[in-house]
Amino acid sequence: MQALAARAARGMWPAAAGAGRGQVQVQAARGIVVQVREGNLERALQVMERKMRSSGVERLIKRRTEHHVKNSEKRVLARKALMARVRSQELGRSLRDILIKKIRGQ
Known part of the structure; x- marks a missing residue:
């Protein structure tokens, strides 16, 4: 378990593996922070999508992928x-x- 924690600290392993109630998860590339409150993952995903849209991450992803x-x-x-x-x-x-x-x- 300590190895997983060390890898997560270095950014080699997703932090979601050890995410519990009330922990903060950070996306390192753009600095987006989302809190999962009371185990409500759906709400946290909605908040993350809204933050990604407003910060322009969605446009960057679209620009890099092939789409019409x-x-x-x-x-x-x-x-x-x-x-x-x-x-x-x-x-x-x-x-x-x-x-x-x-x-x-x-």
């Missing part, structure tokens, strides 16, 4: 990427202008 993307979703993602690119270019231009003014001493 609707055309409307493609358009939304393309528009967001375009807006991010435009904002980045505008920021670069404004920073360049500021640096030029500083160099010229104005």
Whole structure:
């Protein structure tokens, strides 16, 4: 049993094997913490799904797996990427202008 506890502490073994009532389980990759209260695992899973959706883990998983993307979703993602690119270019231009003014001493 001590070997299992040591492996769980090092992250080599799932912590759920020794999870009892009221223990906190941590997903190390994103820092999501879910408490299982009074042995209600269904409620804990609902809370975990909500936290994963809000933190963006769900989008990361979808991006890495092969799945169909609707055309409307493609358009939304393309528009967001375009807006991010435009904002980045505008920021670069404004920073360049500021640096030029500083160099010229104005």
